[in-house]
Amino acid sequence: MTEEEGKGNSGKDPGTLKRIKLVVSYEGTNYCGWQVQPNGITIEEVLNRTLSELLGEQIQVIGASRTDAGVHSLGNVAAFDTESRIPPEKICYALNQRLPEDIVVQSSCQVPGNFHPRRCYSEKTYEYRILNRKIPIPTLRRDTYFYYRNLDLLKMQRAAAYLEGEHDFKSFCSVRTSVEDTVRKILSCTVEREAQDKIIIRVTGTGFLYNMVRIIAGTLISVGAGERTPESIGEILEKRDRSQAGPTAPAHGLTMIGIQYRDSDILFL
């Protein structure tokens, strides 16, 4: 299975092909993001190479969330087709033996042949982690964005509430993309304090635009720092203009938490 109509399956027998779904966790620090690209190593590339070696056939995965360079994951999803007779549930263990320690497959299972990580209905959850104190903590530097100025949690929570529901998120989409329909649905957007000095923004939605969660995080931080009011979020949405929202928060604070698929949609696509 490749991005489009299975051109990577050339030479494989459709009768014995199984579609496998992987749940993939990684620390993004040392990768140029998910998607294969010419100028650096990516998660997708390492998975393709390691799966191909393990299964003895050419494998090309399709990822659900094509995370940016530096973004981490607990539960990204990838799928591929294979003729292998290794029991699907065992593939993850064999794979983890060969993967580098910053990529770990949490589970593997067979799914119906019409399952597609991006085209099937799904609810994706992301977390943006902020360390809000005067001096950084070394052990948190790779997956938590250090922010010096004091953040007002209540204001951030009030601002987050404006983002929930179906909206045109054009103001929260990188201009480096040409997507036309910028309406998306955020099922929940919460801001919580963890321990004394960590603030966690958690966003669940049915689809996200390019850089959307990082722009949401940057805008909520800007509200928390007192640069904007919580109420301004409504206006920012209305204006449909990227320059109205806050900055794109750094990639390393973002973690793809997990993806829920509705089994019924997969079976009857």
Added chain:
Amino acid sequence: MTEEEGKGNSGKDPGTLKRIKLVVSYEGTNYCGWQVQPNGITIEEVLNRTLSELLGEQIQVIGASRTDAGVHSLGNVAAFDTESRIPPEKICYALNQRLPEDIVVQSSCQVPGNFHPRRCYSEKTYEYRILNRKIPIPTLRRDTYFYYRNLDLLKMQRAAAYLEGEHDFKSFCSVRTSVEDTVRKILSCTVEREAQDKIIIRVTGTGFLYNMVRIIAGTLISVGAGERTPESIGEILEKRDRSQAGPTAPAHGLTMIGIQYRDSDILFL
């Protein structure tokens, strides 16, 4: 100030010397522990070199907890003497500009000339972090010990209670040390679950033997896994024999959390 009677102060004017206390956090992954040694870079060495460059005089710190290779810290304490006119509270900011990103000084302040990080009465707190699930998580691999088998939290908590109080901890001391008095006082030893799959052992005491917290962690893990009973801890203590306790848990799960000194003891030593 050096380990003994200030032999490192040669050439410094006692009249203008200030003793400075640092609170030092670090990720221990890339260091051969705290203490200067010939075969690898250490936290102490990096602090000595960076402070000497910053202050323009030969500086030698004394550390409170000489942590092993791979052990992390949020609040280890170091002290040194200086003739510098930089305001003591500002030293940490200037120092952090020059330190590598895996060592960060949380604070600096002047203390009385008789303050000694190890000789003054103190209460030290350590945490041992365990990730208890079937498959590891990449972002946690440096500061959390991954343990596959299911751990019984209640049993670990009952076992931990036996360790509180004043005991002869010879069974919980590495044999690679020649210390004679092995009686120590544990003020508290708790075991808590964090999120779903993390178990945190937290130990506070007025003094610790070599590898003591890691042997405590290894023994509590062994109880949690059902290899020993919680009640066996009493017998292990009584036998005063290292081979009776569990294994020394890996260094990277351990973090030096912080050290409390009693100001009155520092002033009237």
